[in-house]
Amino acid sequence: MKIMVRFCTRYWSVLVPPLAAVVLAVTWGRELGPIAGVLVSAALVGAVLAAVHHAEVVAHRVGEPFGSLILAVAVTIIEVGLIVTLMLSSGEKAASLARDTVFAAVMITCNGIFGLSLLVGALRRRVAVFNSEGTGAALATVATLATLSLVLPTFTTSEPGPVFSPSQLAFAAVASLVLYGVFVMVQTVRHPDDFLPVEETGVAIDGEHGEPPTKRRALASVGLLLLALVGVVGLAKTVSPSIESGIAAAGLPPSAVGVVIALLVLLPETIAAVRAARRDQVQISLNLALGSAMASIGLTIPAIALASIWIEGPLMLGLGATQMVLLALTVVVGALTVVPGRATLLQGCVHLVLFSGFVFLAVSP
Incomplete structure (x- = not known):
C-alpha cells in the first residue's frame, strides 16, 4: 500500500491526464448526480494542475523569459476553453461570462498574485527587488488591453448596453492580438534582459533540480500537456x-x-509565482502575474470574438461602475508600486487588500 501511495505521489502528473481523459469518456453527454459531479470536478482540478505542471517543465527546458510566456499561454488556453464551453451550454444566460472571467483574472493576477509575490519576497529579504522597466512595460500593456476591451464597451453608442458592435469587437480583437504579439517580441527578442531576475540564484524554475529537464522529458510533458488541456x-x-x-x-x-x-485556472499559476518569490526570483513571479493578465485579455478576447459567430445572444464586455473603479485603482497603485523597482510589505499588503475588496464585492455586489 505504501509503495502504491509513493508511486502515485511521485507520478501524479503522468497519471492524471489519462485518468481525466477516461473520466471524460465515461461521463460525456450524461447528466451528473451529486457524487459524479464531485468526481468530475476533482478530475477537472487535477487536469488543470497537471497541465500547468507540464507547462512548467517545458518552460524550465526553454528558460526565461520564454518560460513565463509558455505558462501564461497554457493557462489562457484553459481559461478560453472553460469560458467557451460554459457559454455554449448556457446561451444568453452567459452573456457576461467572458467579461466577468477576464476581469476576475486581471484582479487575481494584478492584485492577488502580484501582492502575494511581493509579500513573500519582502518577508524573505525585507525588500522585494525587481526590474521596473520590464514590469512597467507589462503593466502598461495590461492597462491598455483592459481599457480597450473592458471599459470602452460601456461608453460606446453603436449598440445599446455595454456591448461592442461587430466592427468594434473586431477592432478590439485585432488590437489585443497586435499588442500581445508586440509585447511577446519585446520580451523574448528585443529586450529579454528587462524580464530576467535582478539577482540570479541559479535555482531552477520548478524548484526540483538545478539542471533543466532532458529533451525526452520535455517532449513527454508536451504530449501530457495537450492531453490535459483536452481533459x-x-x-x-x-x-x-x-x-x-x-x-x-x-x-x-x-x-x-x-x-x-x-x-480555478490561476491556482497553479499562483503556486508557481509564490515558489519563485521564495527563491528570491520576484521578477519571475511578476512575469507570471502580469503575463497571465495580458494573455487573459490579449488571447481570450479575440478567441471569444471568433466564438461569438456561433454563440447566440449578446456578448457583454463592458464593466460596471464598481468594476471600473477597482480597475482604475489597481492600475494607479500598480504603477506606484512598479516605478521604484523595489517593494516592501506595505505594497504587497495594499495589493492584497484590493484583491480582498474585489472578492467581497463579487460575492456581495
Missing part, C-alpha cells in the same frame, strides 16, 4: 451545469461563476 475543456463542459446550479443554490450572483473559473 480540462471536455470536463468543464460536462460539469458546467453543476457549477452554475451550485452558484445559484448558494445565493451568489451570476458573476461569481467567472470568479470561480478564474480562481
Whole structure:
C-alpha cells in the first residue's frame, strides 16, 4: 500500500491526464448526480494542475523569459476553453461570462498574485527587488488591453448596453492580438534582459533540480500537456451545469461563476509565482502575474470574438461602475508600486487588500 501511495505521489502528473481523459469518456453527454459531479470536478482540478505542471517543465527546458510566456499561454488556453464551453451550454444566460472571467483574472493576477509575490519576497529579504522597466512595460500593456476591451464597451453608442458592435469587437480583437504579439517580441527578442531576475540564484524554475529537464522529458510533458488541456475543456463542459446550479443554490450572483473559473485556472499559476518569490526570483513571479493578465485579455478576447459567430445572444464586455473603479485603482497603485523597482510589505499588503475588496464585492455586489 505504501509503495502504491509513493508511486502515485511521485507520478501524479503522468497519471492524471489519462485518468481525466477516461473520466471524460465515461461521463460525456450524461447528466451528473451529486457524487459524479464531485468526481468530475476533482478530475477537472487535477487536469488543470497537471497541465500547468507540464507547462512548467517545458518552460524550465526553454528558460526565461520564454518560460513565463509558455505558462501564461497554457493557462489562457484553459481559461478560453472553460469560458467557451460554459457559454455554449448556457446561451444568453452567459452573456457576461467572458467579461466577468477576464476581469476576475486581471484582479487575481494584478492584485492577488502580484501582492502575494511581493509579500513573500519582502518577508524573505525585507525588500522585494525587481526590474521596473520590464514590469512597467507589462503593466502598461495590461492597462491598455483592459481599457480597450473592458471599459470602452460601456461608453460606446453603436449598440445599446455595454456591448461592442461587430466592427468594434473586431477592432478590439485585432488590437489585443497586435499588442500581445508586440509585447511577446519585446520580451523574448528585443529586450529579454528587462524580464530576467535582478539577482540570479541559479535555482531552477520548478524548484526540483538545478539542471533543466532532458529533451525526452520535455517532449513527454508536451504530449501530457495537450492531453490535459483536452481533459480540462471536455470536463468543464460536462460539469458546467453543476457549477452554475451550485452558484445559484448558494445565493451568489451570476458573476461569481467567472470568479470561480478564474480562481480555478490561476491556482497553479499562483503556486508557481509564490515558489519563485521564495527563491528570491520576484521578477519571475511578476512575469507570471502580469503575463497571465495580458494573455487573459490579449488571447481570450479575440478567441471569444471568433466564438461569438456561433454563440447566440449578446456578448457583454463592458464593466460596471464598481468594476471600473477597482480597475482604475489597481492600475494607479500598480504603477506606484512598479516605478521604484523595489517593494516592501506595505505594497504587497495594499495589493492584497484590493484583491480582498474585489472578492467581497463579487460575492456581495
